[in-house]
Amino acid sequence: MAKLLTGKEVSADIAERLAPRIKRLAAAGVVPCLAIVRMGERPDDMSYERTATKRAAALGIEVRSFCLSADAPQAALEAVIDTVNADDAIHGCLMFRPLPPHIDERAVCDRLAPAKDIDGIGSASLAGVFADTGEGFPPATAQACLETLDFYGIPVAGKRVVVLGRSLVIGRPVAMMLLARHATVTLAHSRTEDAAAHTREADIVVCATGQPRAFGPAFFAPGQTVLDVGINFDEAGELCGDVDFDAVEPVLGSEGAITPVPRGLGGVTTSVTMAHVVQVAERTLEGGR
Amino acid sequence: MAKLLTGKEVSADIAERLAPRIKRLAAAGVVPCLAIVRMGERPDDMSYERTATKRAAALGIEVRSFCLSADAPQAALEAVIDTVNADDAIHGCLMFRPLPPHIDERAVCDRLAPAKDIDGIGSASLAGVFADTGEGFPPATAQACLETLDFYGIPVAGKRVVVLGRSLVIGRPVAMMLLARHATVTLAHSRTEDAAAHTREADIVVCATGQPRAFGPAFFAPGQTVLDVGINFDEAGELCGDVDFDAVEPVLGSEGAITPVPRGLGGVTTSVTMAHVVQVAERTLEGGR
Numbered sequence: 090m091a092k093l094l095t096g097k098e099v100s101a102d103i104a105e106r107l108a109p110r111i112k113r114l115a116a117a118g119v120v121p122c123l124a125i126v127r128m129g130e131r132p133d134d135m136s137y138e139r140t141a142t143k144r145a146a147a148l149g150i151e152v153r154s155f156c157l158s159a160d161a162p163q164a165a166l167e168a169v170i171d172t173v174n175a176d177d178a179i180h181g182c183l184m185f186r187p188l189p190p191h192i193d194e195r196a197v198c199d200r201l202a203p204a205k206d207i208d209g210i211g212s213a214s215l216a217g218v219f220a221d222t223g224e225g226f227p228p229a230t231a232q233a234c235l236e237t238l239d240f241y242g243i244p245v246a247g248k249r250v251v252v253l254g255r256s257l258v259i260g261r262p263v264a265m266m267l268l269a270r271h272a273t274v275t276l277a278h279s280r281t282e283d284a285a286a287h288t289r290e291a292d293i294v295v296c297a298t299g300q301p302r303a304f305g306p307a308f309f310a311p312g313q314t315v316l317d318v319g320i321n322f323d324e325a326g327e328l329c330g331d332v333d334f335d336a337v338e339p340v341l342g343s344e345g346a347i348t349p350v351p352r353g354l355g356g357v358t359t360s361v362t363m364a365h366v367v368q369v370a371e372r373t374l375e376g377g378r
Numbered sequence: 379m380a381k382l383l384t385g386k387e388v389s390a391d392i393a394e395r396l397a398p399r400i401k402r403l404a405a406a407g408v409v410p411c412l413a414i415v416r417m418g419e420r421p422d423d424m425s426y427e428r429t430a431t432k433r434a435a436a437l438g439i440e441v442r443s444f445c446l447s448a449d450a451p452q453a454a455l456e457a458v459i460d461t462v463n464a465d466d467a468i469h470g471c472l473m474f475r476p477l478p479p480h481i482d483e484r485a486v487c488d489r490l491a492p493a494k495d496i497d498g499i500g501s502a503s504l505a506g507v508f509a510d511t512g513e514g515f516p517p518a519t520a521q522a523c524l525e526t527l528d529f530y531g532i533p534v535a536g537k538r539v540v541v542l543g544r545s546l547v548i549g550r551p552v553a554m555m556l557l558a559r560h561a562t563v564t565l566a567h568s569r570t571e572d573a574a575a576h577t578r579e580a581d582i583v584v585c586a587t588g589q590p591r592a593f594g595p596a597f598f599a600p601g602q603t604v605l606d607v608g609i610n611f612d613e614a615g616e617l618c619g620d621v622d623f624d625a626v627e628p629v630l631g632s633e634g635a636i637t638p639v640p641r642g643l644g645g646v647t648t649s650v651t652m653a654h655v656v657q658v659a660e661r662t663l664e665g666g667r
Contacts, residue, residue: 212505216502222501261508273565
């Protein structure tokens with residue numbers, strides 16, 4: 090049986106470190122506040138929003154939801170972003186993506202005030218991740234991968250990592266973060282020939298393509314660590330990852346490790362999001378507001 | 379004998395496409411102008427500056443050199459950048475790096491006006507390369523790699539590329555540009571275990587570590603394309619690349635290809651720099667100045 094890298098323990102650890110900080114903020118009259126911006130009602134967005142709202146409440150973080158219909162115009166979404174930017178009581182903003190195809194996503198992402206960009210969607214944060222300057226915030230999902238590896242004591246430096254998927258939400262940022270931690274990183278994707286030949290040679294495989302159970306046993310080898318970023322719903326409406334868990338887990342063997350879906354990286358991502366909100370709230374305090 | 383991917387032909391092609399554009403600018407009273415900012419007198423910087431100045435003159439592009447001593451303070455360098463930013467007659471700025479260790483390099487790079495950042499050193503350009511938005515300019519050396527592959531008809535999509543070196547000047551940007559062109563890209567570096575095992579499996583290897591003749595025959599295989607970005611001086615003071623050319627070229631075989639040093643990518647980088655300057659000059663014209 091491969092080791093299960095469940096998210097609960099990682100989240101508990103993050104929450105434990107956040108508690109005294111949120112207490113200090115409360116004592117100064119500051120309640121950390123997260124704005125969630127959503128267009129339409131995609132089930133994965135809705136599911137994540139419910140989890141985030143529950144988690145925030147448990148930690149003492151406020152959530153304000155801004156919901157638009159899937160066909161709302163660009164101007165309506167921009168007006169929401171402007172509201173978020175202007176409201177000093179809001180510390181961070183999480184906007185679900187991908188946005189509908191009629192929206193200029195890059196423009197909206199860059200409209201968000203960099204100081205509130207706790208999910209690393211704006212150009213300033215992207216440059217920070219790419220250049221490893223520590224400016225801005227990395228995307229929460231990408232950081233969740235690192236937090237999970239660190240919590241479970243899985244080394245990264247000098248290891249071979251293959252990242253499947255090259256999105257800006259997760260593939261490219263996590264690749265840069267792993268590179269900064271001295272991994273040898275390969276970015277594979279839909280146009281990669283024989284991706285399995287790459288992944289089988291890796292120490293760590295990050296699956297981030299958003300295709301339900303796309304990666305079966307042929308992609309993996311004993312002793313590997315598999316991070317499954319996918320949050321998909323299969324044809325039966327069941328939540329599943331990018332990895333065909335039941336078929337892959339036995340291949341990894343007792344030296345291997347894998348994040349399950351559900352109960353894996355999703356919850357850690359939520360925790361990282363909350364940690365970023367708290368960080369921004371602390372900065373506003375330091376700023377003397 | 380491997381095919382020699384000499385830069386001269388690539389540069390001639392770029393120059394040919396630039397000539398009518400520079401003519402049109404001249405007719406409108408605009409002489410494209412490049413500022414070169416240099417600290418100290420490193421031989422590779424000096425060599426590049428001489429080449430660039432000569433090339434610019436041949437094309438009808440003006441060059442203004444700003445030289446500081448290697449121990450000039452941060453404020454002096456920032457004053458130069460401010461001068462460059464403020465002067466409407468200067469269209470682009472090339473600043474040699476790495477800067478001396480007492481300089482906050484990131485701060486200086488971000489001080490340069492993004493519109494004049496023709497070598498892709500500022501955060502806006504970095505985000506553009508990382509996110510593939512087309513904003514800003516990619517580093518000229520990284521683009522020179524792509525121009526050379528394109529000129530010689532070497533396909534990139536679906537190919538395995540290994541980039542040796544992860545600097546922001548070349549390794550990371552060229553990796554992102556190749557990824558955007560659908561290559562499967564591995565970033566290897568000083569902490570990579572058995573880098574040769576990676577490079578031997580690649581279709582294209584980009585060598586960008588700045589170590590003279592660091593990569594010998596064990597790193598390569600028949601049929602590969604090798605891009606040698608290195609511009610180093612060996613112990614005898616001779617200009618050489620990161621690749622041990624004489625030993626590696628025979629390994630690549632008649633199906634292989636390699637950029638020589640000198641006479642390789644260096645000249646193409648200069649041409650790309652000039653093309654970026656012309657592009658900015660055209661923008662100022664469109665802007666109605």
